[in-house]
Amino acid sequence: MSAPSTPTPTPTPAPAPAPALDFRAFVDRLLADGDAVAVRRPVDPHLEVGAVTRRVYETAAPAPLFTALTAGAPGCRILGAPAGLNRDPDARYGRLAAHVGLGRTAGAREIVERLVAAMHAEPVPPRLVATGPCKQNVLTGGQVDLERFPVPLLHAEDGGRYLGTYGFHIVRTPDGSWTSWSVARTMLRDATSLVGPVMPQQHVGLVREQWLRRGERMPWAMVLGAPPAALAAAGMPLPAGVSEDGYVGALAGAPVEVVRAETNDLLVPANSEIVLEGWVEVEELAAEGPMGEYHGYAFPEGKAQPVFHVEAVTFRDDPVLPVCAAGLPPEENHTVWGTMISAAALDVLRRAGLPVDFAWCSYEAATCWIVVAVERARRAELALADDELAELIGETLFASHAGWLVPKVIVVDDDIDVTDVSQVVWALATRHHPQTGTRLYPETPGIPMVPYLTAAEAKAGRGGKSVTNCLLPQGFRGRTASFTGSFPAELRQRVLDDWTAYGFPAA
Template identity: 50%
Template sequence: MARPKDLRAYLEALQELGDLRTVDRVVDPHLEVGAVIRRSYETRAPAPLFTDIKGAAPGFRLLGAPGALSSVPDRPLARIALSLGLDSGAGAREIIDALAGARTREPVAPRLVESGPCKQNVLLGADASLDRFPTPLLHEGDGGPYVNTWGTIIARTPDGEFTNWSIARIMMIDGKHLTGLVLHPQHIAYVWQQWADRGEDMPFALVQGGDPALPFISGMPLPDGVEEAGYLGALLGEPMELVQCETVDLQVPANAEIVIEGHLSAERTGVEGPMGEFAGYRPHETTMQPVYTIEAITHRDDPVWPTVVEGEPVDEFHTATGLTLAAEALTALRAAGLPVTTAWEPFEMASHALVVSVAADWRDRLPGVRTDELAERITEVIDAQRFAYLVPRLFVLDDDVDASDVGELMWALATRVHPTGRRIVREGKVLPLLSVYTPEERHAWRGPRVTYDALLPSAAEGREPRSSFRHIFPAEVQQRVLETWDA
């Protein structure tokens, strides 16, 4: 199967897998759309494609759960793998290796083209309004309809030296105005702050649809100065094709479904939130955030607007943020020369934990090093990364455990993590959306982070063999059982 290069080719790939369900009946954007998408996550159903949304213009469509776990039994990561240009049967380690491997390659700069599908319809002035688009209220109690949950915000520093592609939630105020989270140390806040310090509104473009890899990489915690567009080119092996915006000096993917252009205010005058979030709860609080003013909208004929309804695992926050953060962790640990095989943010732990798997021969590669010393070295590398404030718990495990297998991981954590000892606790910056912290810690953006040394002792120290079919029986016995199993 060829790599799907835009959202429509991606929908065709999902249809071929049996992982897409078209919803032709009229659905209400007030909570019903959100409830259908939410239930699709919790039942591992095919991705719902809504074709008749009450109040939206005829032909306008909405795709739910675009990057969630697949309904195909033997291909749980199919939506993720297809989005990233891999075979639909790719497993966790293969996906992480692909993401981490691309970080070591030279960026492939995007290419500017004259036009593209996103320019099929151009709305300017008063016509540039979201009133005709599907704008669902996703959770009961949300502060308003959230129109950006899977789209990419494009912004550039005033000096033109750095262009950021990122994801942040954006809430609709009215057809012409939006507000959304602009939080430090995220790069969108870095860019916005430079404009705000000059007393100027920030030009922006908000992209919905396009290459299915785009949202995953827009949520990746890349280091300062690394641009998502070039990394995407390295990952996919070809440059992204961009077109010039209509009203702002920014370039956007030519194959996007919808592009919203305008300026983000230099002042925080919008009341944003609350919104049901990735931890699995809906907070009560609101914050003051900048306001987006829409000046132009371009879109394809019969556009498709992808939508995520965050909540209890597993949804796109857990898949996209978890995978890309783990890949960035693996990149940093490999660069430090540490004997790790992979990293993983377990989806079911709601992006509240990172597992680092250590190679079986790590003692040969680091003679004389104790488990606590290795755990300390790993902790120092992770703490030096800009995403460290997103990782309240770090588990260091032997790689005999497949951390992406939730049953195997739970067994290992229960039997290898000491109840009170073998841990490294330190204080530092934390993301206030992490529900594990107290209200006081969340308001202060500061709290404890912990590393658990769950490495087993060496064979010389009395390491006990695993008592399972795969580990405690000779290979020839396993083979004989497997060959005669059906009989």
């Protein structure tokens, strides 16, 4: 007698990971949308990749996927400008939107509000899996050779070739309580080591300090071609003690899958394109830089920075190395870092109970200013003069991890769309009193990379910070003379409805 038949479960294929959680799916999505182009002719990682990528940013062209590089092992590819802007005004932020799980027509406000909402959601911890695509190739010990990747020289003035321009460090405190993911650049030092900045105020620096105090080398990993949502979170000034991995799950709506590293206990995103594993020696520095930087300049000197020793490399087949060629906006230091700072800053201000509508690091300002819009309707809630309110906003921000990064705060009313730089310029020109409208903060700590700092300020890590009050003065009698401001709604609607009838092409 045969056993009663039990229905055989139909194996349902696992759903393809969304682009936000899988860099390869992200690349495929960009290609399908026409927001990336496959460059099939041979391209040299020595300056040519950088030159093409810079021109892509500066003309808002699709991201270049270089598939035939003249250096590195066959099969290795490079994606330039992974979060560059698109010239189609309806899909301007498309690449960035894909990082955070939104469609390509999402606007700045939608992206920032999603980032803020994820800060208020329960963290979704990563899911440990046995293996993943990043283990398709495993090289350890004497097999490690970073030259197998097409490590580009990105600007002629750079002091070296950069493997890590769009990847993040993974480190953990010695007690295991805090895992930090953070984006920072890494320069190739030799076939088995990298060198890069570790600022003590950044979380990788805070964690390193704990290992230094114990006199132990710090286990380390770096992920290149990470899940885009993870990269975005690693470029976001979340508060100290917050593990970015749980934020990524909240942002993407699903846990990020991680696998154990080969040579240490760190967990790395399972579908990463390239994973470097190793350690940071207790006291070891080497020359790094210079390199074209986020503020738009390249300075002539490099600096001594910590060394990252690589003892294992794992990677997907035909890995795709993402590359940011830093410099004049808009590149990823503005579109990713600037947007992440905007979201973190907006959250700081709202949590402080301030009547703030929105905050935005204008990409054009190279992450050197943030514009904060005050809800005019809620101005009366605080019995503060305009300048006092502007200063309170600035000082609240400057006291936060996000506010350390941005030297200038510009405060406007919410009739200004802060994501439109032309409106910000108009507010600056017409609402800011040059004599009384600026408050200076010579003693306030800030990121020392700001280009206009004096040598003494950069050394002290203080000063060069300001709050610019562009709030309309109480009792201001002007009205905005414009299409929106000067006509009855009914007439405006009629003009819009009849637009082509007047003889204009459709908007």
